[in-house]
Amino acid sequence: MKRSILISFVLALVSTAIFAQEQKGWKGKFEQLDQILPTPNSYRSSSGAPGSSYWQQRADYVINVELNDDTQQVTGSETITYYNNSPETLTYLWLQLDQNLLESNGIKYKTTTNQVKDSVPTRQFANAVQGYDYEGGYKIKSVKDAASGKDLAHTINFTMMRIELPAPMKTGDTYSFSIEWSYTEYDRMKYDERGGYEYFPEDGNYLYTLAQWYPRMCVFDDYEGWQNKQFLGDGEFTLTFGNFKVRITVPSDHIVGATGWLQNPKEVLSKQQQDRFELARKTFDKPVLIVTEEEARKKEKERSTKKSTWEFHAENVRDFAWVSSRKFIWDAMAVKIGDKTPLAQSLYPKEGNPLWEKESTKAIKNTLEVYSSRTFDYPYPTAYSIHTASIGMEYPMICFNYGRPKKDGTYSQRTLEGMVGVIVHEVGHNFFPMIVNSDERQWTWMDEGLNTFLERETTRTRYPTFDVTSGSPKGIASFMRGDKSQMRPIMASSDNQGKNFGPNGYTKPSAALTLLRETIMGPELFDKAFKEYAQRWAFKQPKPADFFRTMEDASATDLDWFWRGWFYTTDNVDVELDEVKWFRVKSNTQDPENKNVQVKKGDLTAANGGKNFDFSSGPQEFTVLNASGGKESERNQEFRSSINDAAIRGKIEGKNIYEVSLVNKGGLISPVILEWTYKDGSKEIETLPAEIWRVNEVEVKKMFLKDKEVISVKVDPGSETADVNVDNNVFPKRPSASKFDQMKKGNN
């Protein structure tokens, strides 16, 4: 299934390439994407919306899990109820065993390349050669039919487990089965992964961030069948929606935060904590502390041997994560979103203060507000931000974030912007991909890129003093200027991006969307279309074509050229302002009467010979003939009415006509923003849509009529288009260093 899709994708690209390559210069950059996108069908419509027969599977989980603080061992059992909403009959199920990423001789280790370097730090080298004494990976104790308790045959292929169904699951069937497992959490300082624990040697405590901690259903869909592509570490997760009931047993002096809503506060919280929690739910102006720093500090010395079981429920989520530590300070506040009031909550150790008590929960609130205005009202009851070292990682309703002050509690502006940035980003992931549930294993940009774009929008509007260059067209220019041989298109698969992972997953798509919003579509049309996409695909599973198609369908803007260039190639924008020629019309008296004194063809170029580098040679003159004197084709001369030659002459005589020559050197199609500076010092901005390149993709010329005399012209004055070389955007041309040098040399 997977292979056939890949092959057709490649073939479609090839077939376009075949006919495009034969034309010099012309590469069909404005052609519709056609078969580069999948043919629409009843599952996914041509408009980019879910089709009339759209379906998706569902998986409900009931889980019991215990964390052993002495051994860092996680022991769990779950019952999964799987709903087959597909039109197909299933004979087996696939589950994800993400913990197996760190099993010894696992697939990640085997497929990671490296080489010996001198003076390599232990932390790096140990990882490369499995140098730590850590036994990772799931120990699967049992896989059983839930009803009969009978063992189910299963096969493990690295990070994927196939379970054979005792009877085929028909459309509409549900099936329940149970799994028991255990594994040892890893030290995240050693293994740079998404879950694990952070150890604090000073007080001997742990901060656990539990993620991918249970065998999870793979997605089965209309596009890919089972999405059982191995977890190699980069391409994240592809998950099915469902309801979770999770009972978490931890030392009773721990505070737990998790996906979903706490069901038994009376059993696990003190009366005071319960009161503060209720107060927080009604407080909209600032966070309320539920566990204070002082209280948390006190607990750091306890080592309770009692256990408490925290029960969380979550509905319509694609995953479940949780955190646990006796070090946690806890604050929360309510946020008003439409008719909903989700609770913004933060858990952090004292090491995060004073930064965290000030900024974390506020950042959650800002995120929920801005994202909701651009997509849909945040539908979950809560959103947590958890502090632990050197990470930013998202799960439904909960995320783990970096941003730690120095030991004396001071912090730089950079730490502040980084910490707020990561919270906005990770909380923002609740929208993409937790709700607008894209396939992360395949396309990183669909969640990271869209999310980075909205993260930047949130920062731009709520933190106006912060630097928002990253994720903007200006910010991405240096990457796009780089070595093409190492570059991959955004559409390349997550695990194949290598060094391009950051730019292609995050900042380049964000820059592309920013360019689309600010320059190509305008905020009104863009925001409408983007919102349409989010609403169409909320709690569903979109693919790239669904995004591309929706953005066009909702806005009446043909963007196939944009997706083609920005998402399917590594071309960059480099528009060169090759030349500006200055003209004036020969005066009236010389010409119209004197039809026979026509200037010969080629006179204009002959007059000046070479290229202009500035306006110093003054305007060239050219002749305009009366319409009746011209050589219109016979077919066009049938009109009995005539053109008012004098009126037309009156409009151009004495005025300046500028012929601008533009060259597309980077290959990526771009709108052209021209800034005219007039002799009187005034300026004018004029934008030519990208379609100016649709017939000739390499070179265009265009005339402009100006009352005032122009002294300089600049392309992309506001750095809006990600132009990678702004030196060639100006006329009169500045003598390049090399030319100047040559001249000097010649003089010597």
Place this chain on the structure above:
Amino acid sequence: MKFFVSLCMVLIAFAGVAQEQSQWKGKFEQLDQTLPTPNEYRTGSGAPGPKYWQQKADYNINVELNDDNQSITGSETITYTNNSPDVLKYLWLQLDQNLFAKDNVAPKTLGNSVKDSVTTKTIAGQLGLYDFDGGYKIKSVKDASGKALPYTINSTMMRIDLPQALKSGDKVSFGIEWSYNINDRNTIGGRSGMEYFPEDKNYIYTIAQFFPRMCVYDDVVGWQNKQFLGRSEFTVPFGDYKVRITVPADHMVGATGMIQNPQEVLSKTELDRFEQAKKSFDKPVIIRTQAEATALEKTRSKEKKTWEFAAQNVRDFAFASSRKFIWDAMAVKLPTTQPLAMSYYPREGNPLWEKESTIAVKNTLEVYSKHTIDYPYPQATSVHTASIGMEYPMICFNFGRPNKDGSYSDAKKWGMIGVVIHEVGHNFFPMIINNDERESTWMDEGINSFVQYLTERERYPSKPPTRGDAKYATTYMKSDQSMMRPLMTGGENVVRIGDEQYGKAATALNVLRETVMGPEMFDKAFKEYAQRWAFKHPKPADFFRTLEDASAVDLDWFWRGWFYTTDNCDMTLEEVKWFKLRNSQANLEAKNKNVKKGDLGAGGTKAAQNFSNGPQYFSVIPTDDRLYDEFQNKVDDKAVISKLENKNFYEITLTNNGGLIMPVVIQWTYKDGTKEIEKLPAEIWRLNETKVTKVFAKDKEVVNVVIDPDQKTTDVNTSDNVFPKVDQPTKFEEFKKKSGTN
């Protein structure tokens, strides 16, 4: 069986290896994912699928033409039926008039440069120097209850957000009020607008895209809301129209559809003549004469009249109005229908128009109906106005104006007849076989130009052949490749739209009909396409698939070459070698005196230029026992050899230099002066796409071989298609000839 299996394996292995060879480009491979995957909406056969659906938009329009300030004021109620399986939250409409709005972006997307000695008209167009306040003024958009609906205008497109999502199978009605100023086609240009006649100070109005029209929503592109930039035309859904047109009382109006209130707007005489025309099958009846129309030119009626037209199952509506119009009409007899052919023209069109227009409409309806479906609409109108050819359902606007003294050249006449056939022909493509013009120009212009060519050849054989003719196309096919775009290119992105989307596409179909498939197979398949997709929305793959499906001719190589590349056909007849069998006796008895391998080749290292060296001799020897493998019966060596003894064998070597695959047409001329034509299907090139060699046995001696003697394959260079090779005059000789210095 075994043979077939091993052959397949060989082919596969060959393909695998060959892919890496630069020579082999897979030109005979199936198009596969180059075409969309068939599904329940569009089948693998190219027919509409079992769940094919299309939307419907019904219009009720009131419109008034103001002759004093040349403006249109209108109001409409659109009833939109959602036959799609999807839920629609918003609707898109086309505001085509906005192309002429002052702030429209289209001019900004056009490159141009300063040229000396251009006319005022040209530069005024390039720099936008005319004072014209164009574009729609939308007064209101309201739902059925009169409540304002929220809408967003993006250039030439308007989105209406529905208060309640429109479910599958549901209908919604809404009203729009608008006005706009009519463009002068002589200055602003455009497909519709007005023509002014300074002599009598009257206007001819040809009014189209005059109302906000629904966009198409379909299974392939969703909303087809690609902006109108001026060139790529229209994509519109079918529906029923009721249109009331108010004009000065002395105007004559022609429109899409049938007049509903003739008693209110025509004189008794005109009514009588109109009834007479409906029964006149041999020649047009003039309903308003030139004398009557000329007399009206001086009236300036202050009265108004409202003409009511109705049209069913049309994708658009247009009308023409003027007090200058002469009107004639006649009936056309088709196997199952009996439409009217009509013409409206000012006296400036005569005497050409009264003679040719309505007859050309008739010829068009007859020939097109034969090749597609019987013309299903009640009438087809041809309107004359200057310098245009533009089509709408049942009505079109056409050029072809005699000189002021009424004289006209042959070129003018053929141009006029050509455009009338073409524009009336558009009733079939795209008005009935309703393709997406915004995206695929060739699907209507190319196919229509092809049927136009068939009509002209059948009904106007003395008209010089133009688009569609294979020989005519070679000028384009051999021109600068860098300016060429494949036919499967969006209309807005091509350079030479006429030569390609019209001309090359028409030629492709003509070559397919005459040379590749033969008229019988082609006509059957082409008719199948027209019948399958009449009153539906076909896409390119539906055409490609149907033509193959209905004829059992694999044409993927043809579509690939003609529609997806800019290759041309350029075959070279490299060499013809003449062979004869050695005397059989010398052979059979002297087995050991066999010619050594390579002897034949050694005979001449240089390719033969003609037959002057006489035949080369080669040996045919009895089949060795070992070559019979398991077979126990044997070939009758003697019989075979004696049968071939006196024959001439010709080994022909052909190369394909242009890249485009085409069948090979060979003309043999024998010593006795007789000729023979032999055709090799295109598949001769399937293993080696650039060079083939083939042996032919001929009783008679051949003196001359010509490839493509009648220029049916668009071969761009026929000088190398002949053997014996014709000496090309050297440059020196040419120079001598020219300068005449002997």
